[in-house]
Amino acid sequence: MKHNHTLAAFAAALALAGPAAAQPAVSLVNNHPPGLDLAGMDRSVKPGDDFFAYANGGWMKATEIPPDRSQWGVSGELVELTTARVQDLIKMAAIAPPGTEARKIGDYYSSYLDEAKINALGLKPLQPTLARIAAIKDKKALAAEFGRELRADVDALNSTNFDTDHLFGLWVEQDLNDPKRYAPYLLQGGLGMPDRDYYLSSNPHMVADRAAYRAHIAKVLTLAGIKDAEAKAQRIFDLETKIAQTHAPRAESEDVLKANNPWATADFAKKAPGLDWTAFFAAAGLEKRPQFIVWHPKATAGEAALVASQPLPVWKEYLAFRQLDHYSNVLPKPFADERFAFYGTTLSGTPQQLARWKRAVNATNSALGEAVGKLYVAKYFPADSKAKVQHMVDELIAAFRVRIDKLDWMAPDTKAEARRKLATLKVGVGYPDHWIDYSALRVAPGDALGNAQRAELFEYRRNLAKFGRPVDRGEWAMTPQTVNAVNLPVRNALNFPAAILQAPDFNPANPIAMNMGATGATIGHEISHSFDDQGAQFDADGRLRNWWTPADLAHFQASGHALAVQFSQYHPFPDITLNGEQMLSENIADIAGLNAAYDAYRLANGGKEGPSQQGFTGDQQFFIAFAQSWRTKTREATARQRAITDGHAPAEFRADTVRNMDPWYPASDVKPGEKLYLPPDQRVRIW
Structure with a gap:
């Protein structure tokens, strides 16, 4: 780029x-x-x-x-x-007839902009998701939750960041080996900080960033009214550190020859044991895919093994935090401010948050x-x-x-x-x-998080x-x-x-x-x-x-x-x-x-x-x-x-x-x- x-x-x-x-x-x-x-x-x-x-x-x-x-x-x-x-164009979109594509632009924007309503709703819009996580009873249900939250990356091969804050990422693109068809590519993920080095490097700046990130996790949990926030933040941070240890380094991620790893769907249980892949793919809507290209085989196997080895309650704490952090900007203002304090000021050095309309x-x-x-x-x-x-x-x-x-x-x-x-x-x-064609996308006025x-x-x-x-x-x-x-x-x-x-x-x-x-x-x-x-x-x-x-x-x-x-x-x-x-x-x-x-x-x-x-x-x-x-x-x-x-x-x-x-x-x-x-x-x- x-x-x-x-x-x-x-x-x-x-x-x-x-x-x-x-x-x-x-x-x-x-x-x-x-x-x-x-x-x-x-x-x-x-x-x-x-x-x-x-x-x-x-x-x-x-x-x-x-x-x-x-x-x-x-x-x-x-x-x-x-x-x-x-901005000039959105004025016209805001008054377009309801149900039109242009009106969806205006409604999406105005819903995001309405911070007063977002504050008044509190965590209510996210409660169904948090309740679903709290109800996870076993590792099979955990695998299904990971699959349910799988999301698509736009372009892994040109991305400056191969990591997604979901446990895995999906890229749907032309098959590396057969130009006539699309292939699903599975990518490493699961980290809240930009790269594995932020968890593993001895550089003093990154050591300081790690301490700030642990504090950020605790602050988000506290804002959500979650008890024992400090202890849970430490467990979440330790889990992410283990995930980082499985990840491929950045230069290796950009080597497409190392990324070309076709795995039959049936082979995942053998090559990456620990995760119930049947439940994962079914929840992700991928159960009919016969083959995937696994961009990061070591991370895929390592993350699957962590699903098996790490306690279920810790994974549930991690998932709840990931949801809160991911949607901070459409949650009450203290969540958005805290997200900026860490990602904007601590990690990027930016002193002032973008105005709400810019966000x-x-x-x-x-x-x-x-x-x-x-x-x-x-x-x-x-x-x-x-x-x-x-x-x-x-x-x-x-x-x-x-x-x-x-x-x-x-x-x-x-x-x-x-x-x-x-x-x-x-x-x-x-x-x-x-x-x-955005006709299938429902935009509801006043429902920013939804x-x-x-x-x-x-x-x-x-x-x-x-x-x-x-x-x-x-x-x-x-x-x-x-x-x-x-x-x-x-x-x-x-x-x-x-x-x-x-x-x-x-x-x-x-x-x-x-x-x-x-x-x-x-x-x-x-x-x-x-x-x-x-x-x-x-x-x-x-x-x-x-x-x-x-x-x-x-x-x-x-x-x-x-x-x-x-x-x-x-x-x-x-x-x-x-x-x-x-x-x-x-x-x-x-x-x-x-x-x-x-x-x-x-x-x-x-x-x-x-x-x-x-x-x-x-x-x-x-x-x-x-x-x-x-x-x-x-x-x-x-x-x-x-x-x-x-x-x-x-x-x-x-x-x-x-x-x-x-x-x-x-x-x-x-x-x-x-x-x-x-x-x-x-x-x-x-x-």
Whole structure:
């Protein structure tokens, strides 16, 4: 993915809200000036010493992160703009006729926003679920409860977090081994903190986070009126620690070859004893599935064994807490505040909670994202915008094809496979070809928690309904109003949502050099994911298949290893070193995408450097625009979390991708001895 976070993009209507939903101070018009941000640069820094600071140092010094954000940058600006735009749309949705899709948007939002009613209801809406957990009498009923609460992940292969707070997660996607059918993928889960390392690492920051998490569990139980909260919190924390010990590390989770473990349904009892799998699958609606792909076999077996070995009362305490924590934002205000205190402030360093209307935006977007997206693109993404971006995509694909043809290390047979994969790439620009039908989702005015539960169940059932149907390569993994982009290697498909295709990343008034350096590099990045260390393992049909000659594969893997070593030398903090293997896919895509974007920019100028503008040559515009597209300021707690859990490198190091490109050196007058200088034989060249 281009950016590290997927963000909601619509907000409150004044007709639906009181004073808490006041209009944000953001114009509905994208009036971002064309050109490079000269004031945001720091030309006292040599490009060869710190290219990110050279391009963004002035902006970094002048910018304060908003108090309700864990980071701020280009993405944040686009999110604010898109949020304001959709706020305008939701005003109209709020007065749509009852029963219409638009009215569901308004009703979902207003129910979430009505904190007074949520406070008055207390825990009453959750009591049926808590009573069901309290009534569990044996391990078979426990297994059924785990199955009943199984939910669907959107895209495990591109997720920055493979863990769900349910014991297991489900991903329904094209089969790794048979592109003509959907397969159910079972994923590790069960943790309340972001990753296994938060439970197991000796890093002092994580040790402190563990103590804060135990206190958080106790506080949530206390708020719910549960007795012996401290003792139960300790037991729940100890259980989660045992779960964490079974989990695969992040880098292993991202290795698709290790994830391709087809298990017959009948084999689960033997391969992962301890859980009543028959009861689990029946409650999950999966009893008719003959086979699963078990992404994390060690965790699956380990978690099943824990179901057998750990006392039933502890599991019931754990399940009750998971429900309370999961639905905190649609429970009385003290629950939402406590959730933010831990996840927002302690783990991410964010001092101020998002306003209620902003959280309502996020929740509604999660539940009815494509319904809102339909309204968004109708008003804010006209056909000519789609055509312009589609043209850029075509240029980038053509440039990538030329790069494949010119590779001197790749054998003809491998090149033919790569060309076929590029030719069959399914590219979605702006919005999907068809929309999700939300008619089966019931939204009840005033029932915030029930709406959230039904929305999750709707999405789960929508995924289960894919079994037996032809694979839909045109289905999107993101909504049009999402500020992000994604490659779906199992389907050999790309999504470029409308919200990311706007200034400052893409501005029709900018020269091709700037647009290619920013948006072109994003497009090239996503195309390149089809050929990164993970994507290159899939053929044109999305089948997990080695289509490389042995010599070509060895060369490709050696280049990838060199890039992993390069990024493993970066230290965002003195006590944290980046894991180059964990971030390899994204870093390969950055290099390959930037090279393709550079080629496309040059081809658009007749093979020559583009004209000068704002005192910079065409090549300089290209590289500076790329670095400015990564301008981001991040709170320390968030930066620490992402350095450990994210598949993306921090923004400042992604901007340093340029040091592997020969044209950057003369364009930026980079000399030997400067910090980013790499001798030509040490520059990583992939694709």
